[in-house]
Amino acid sequence: MCGGGRISSRLPTADDSNGAHVTTHAVSTKPAKRVVAVDRFLTFIRIFLVTMIVIGLLAFIWQQIDADNVFARWRNPGARGLTGDQFKGLLISGLSQGSMYGLIALGYSMVYGVLGFINFAHGEVFMVGAMTGFIASDKFAANGLWESNFLLCLALIMLMAIFFSTFTAILMERVAYRALRNSPRLIPLITSIGVSFFIQNLVLGLFGPATKSYPRLPEWLADQRSILTFEIAGTRILVLVVAAASMTGLWYIVERTKTGKAMRAVAEDKEIASLMGIDVNRTIVTTFAVGGAMAGVGGILWGLMFRSVTHMTGFLPGVKAFTAAVVGGIGNLGGAMAGGISLGSAESLAPLLILEPLGVPGVSQLKDAVAFTVLVLVLLFKPTGLFGERLSAEDRA
Numbered sequence: 001m002c003g004g005g006r007i008s009s010r011l012p013t014a015d016d017s018n019g020a021h022v023t024t025h026a027v028s029t030k031p032a033k034r035v036v037a038v039d040r041f042l043t044f045i046r047i048f049l050v051t052m053i054v055i056g057l058l059a060f061i062w063q064q065i066d067a068d069n070v071f072a073r074w075r076n077p078g079a080r081g082l083t084g085d086q087f088k089g090l091l092i093s094g095l096s097q098g099s100m101y102g103l104i105a106l107g108y109s110m111v112y113g114v115l116g117f118i119n120f121a122h123g124e125v126f127m128v129g130a131m132t133g134f135i136a137s138d139k140f141a142a143n144g145l146w147e148s149n150f151l152l153c154l155a156l157i158m159l160m161a162i163f164f165s166t167f168t169a170i171l172m173e174r175v176a177y178r179a180l181r182n183s184p185r186l187i188p189l190i191t192s193i194g195v196s197f198f199i200q201n202l203v204l205g206l207f208g209p210a211t212k213s214y215p216r217l218p219e220w221l222a223d224q225r226s227i228l229t230f231e232i233a234g235t236r237i238l239v240l241v242v243a244a245a246s247m248t249g250l251w252y253i254v255e256r257t258k259t260g261k262a263m264r265a266v267a268e269d270k271e272i273a274s275l276m277g278i279d280v281n282r283t284i285v286t287t288f289a290v291g292g293a294m295a296g297v298g299g300i301l302w303g304l305m306f307r308s309v310t311h312m313t314g315f316l317p318g319v320k321a322f323t324a325a326v327v328g329g330i331g332n333l334g335g336a337m338a339g340g341i342s343l344g345s346a347e348s349l350a351p352l353l354i355l356e357p358l359g360v361p362g363v364s365q366l367k368d369a370v371a372f373t374v375l376v377l378v379l380l381f382k383p384t385g386l387f388g389e390r391l392s393a394e395d396r397a
Contacts, residue, residue, distance in 0.1 A: 046380050049373070056354030063357050075359030082352060088230050090348045096236040096305065098344020099243035102337035103298035104321030105328070106250060107169070107291030113267040113331040114287045117185045120192040121172060123318015124199035125292050128168045129161040129299025130309040131203060134212045136160050137303075141215035150218050162296040168199070169292025170285055178281075196315075203311040214307040239301045246297050247337050253290065254333060263287055267331070316368070323375045329385030338387060346374045 062069050064081045072079045082090075104126050111119045136157040140146040146153050176195050180188045221234040254260035265273040266283045274280050302317065303309055320343060328339025350370045351363035360366070378386060 042380060045376075049377055049380075052358070053354055056358050059357035060353050072357070076357060079357065085231065090352065091345065092230060092232050092236055094345035094348030095341060096239040096344070097348065098324075098341035099239055099337075100298045100301050100305075100340070101317065101321050101324045101344050102340025103243055103246060103294045103301070104317060105325040105336035105340045106247075106294045106333055108322050108325040109328075109331055109333055109336040110263075110287050110291045112325070114263065114284055115177070115181070115188070117188045118192070118322060119172075119177075120189070120318070120322070121176075121195035121199060122169075122291065122295060123314035123321065124196050124203075125165050125169050125172070125314070126295040126299045126302070126317060126321075127203065127309070127311070127314030128199070129165040129296035130303045130313050131207065131212070131299075131311075132161045132164045132296075133157045133300045133303045134214055134309050137215050138212075146215050147218065150221070158297065158300050161300045162293045165296030165299065166289045166292040169288040169295070173285060173288040196318075200311050200315070207311070209311065211308050211310050214303050214309075217304065217307075235305050239305055242297060242301060246294060250290065250294065250333065259283075259286055320368075320371055323371055327375060327378045327385060329387040329389045331389050332385065332387050335385055335387035339385065342386070343371055343374060347371050 059071050059075070060081075063072050063076075063079050066072075067079055067081050104122065107122045107125065108118060111117070111122070137146060137153065140153045140157070172195055176191055177188055180191060217235065221238070224231045224233055225237065226232075227237075252260075254263060262273070262278045262283045263286065265276065265278055266280055266287075270280050273283075298317075299314075302313070321340065324339035324343045325336045326339070327343060328335030328337070347367040347370050351366055355363045355366060355370075
């Protein structure tokens with residue numbers, strides 16, 4: 001009897017079919033209930049966000065038809081709608097800002113595709129480019145060259161920004177990341193955050209906390225131009241043209257050159273690429289360099305458009321660019337650029353097209369909330385991003 005009591009008190013064995021069934025059921029039911037509760041919560045979030053977007057858009061359309069309609073009097077009595085020119089201006093603003101997000105997001109996607117981790121210090125590479133542009137343009141303005149020969153100065157500061165951003169990215173890879181290449185992914189991720197803080201504080205110590213302003217742009221560049229009924233400032237045209245040219249050049253490098261083929265091979269499988277004679281270290285350095293160059297271009301465009309830069313300039317655009325990379329599909333270069341444009345357009349349009357008709361106060365201050373709401377929506381409906389992830393064989397496994 002004593003032995004029987006001991007047997008009944010222990011965990012059931014394979015022969016105890018009834019007990020085993022009961023125990024297995026008890027262990028597996030609790031997680032199953034948790035999963036069902038999480039699914040219901042996520043479904044509620046999906047329905048809530050989509051409902052708010054639909055109601056906001058319908059309210060905006062009704063507001064455009066009749067600004068004094070019943071819903072507008074209830075939620076937003078001061079509503080007046082948007083004119084065609086205002087809508088076009090918002091669209092161009094979103095496209096130009098989204099293009100800069102896309103240029104930064106390219107660096108995130110390229111590094112993730114090759115090394116499999118998010119380099120959170122990439123925003124500071126962008127900031128280095130913007131700060132380099134300020135220093136160089138300020139010197140040119142002091143010597144009178146900025147006004148007398150603007151195009152030459154622009155080309156020079158672009159080259160300098162690309163050089164210093166590329167150098168920063170390469171140095172970052174060599175000093176901070178190469179020794180951690182075979183470590184668990186959490187370690188280089190945390191290291192990248194430390195590198196980000198280090199660069200921010202280094203620039204703070206060198207140049208101080210005050211905002212640095214770019215010199216005034218020439219009138220012919222700042223003037224509005226009419227293109228297909230769109231009134232576009234010359235600076236925004238410059239941003240769109242340079243971003244498109246940079247993306248085209250990157251596509252050619254990745255898809256049509258031996259270096260690009262090596263980058264794609266290393267991103268797919270580093271060991272097999274090494275066996276095929278590809279220098280993996282050199283390819284990874286090249287990936288950081290190209291991503292740094294794209295960030296340098298974005299930094300100059302940011303400085304020309306907003307004409308100010310601080311040691312914190314790279315933080316929020318870096319976070320937004322990472323969001324754009326996830327929205328487009330991490331590891332997907334075309335998706336990164338499309339994600340940046342989508343995010344910038346949503347930031348520009350959604351506050352006035354969705355939030356303002358719903359009566360949400362302070363919509364002009366909610367651009368950041370809109371950006372991360374877009375991220376949540378994409379993750380809820382398509383976790384791999386709008387254009388799908390491009391992962392290595394190891395990540396897919």
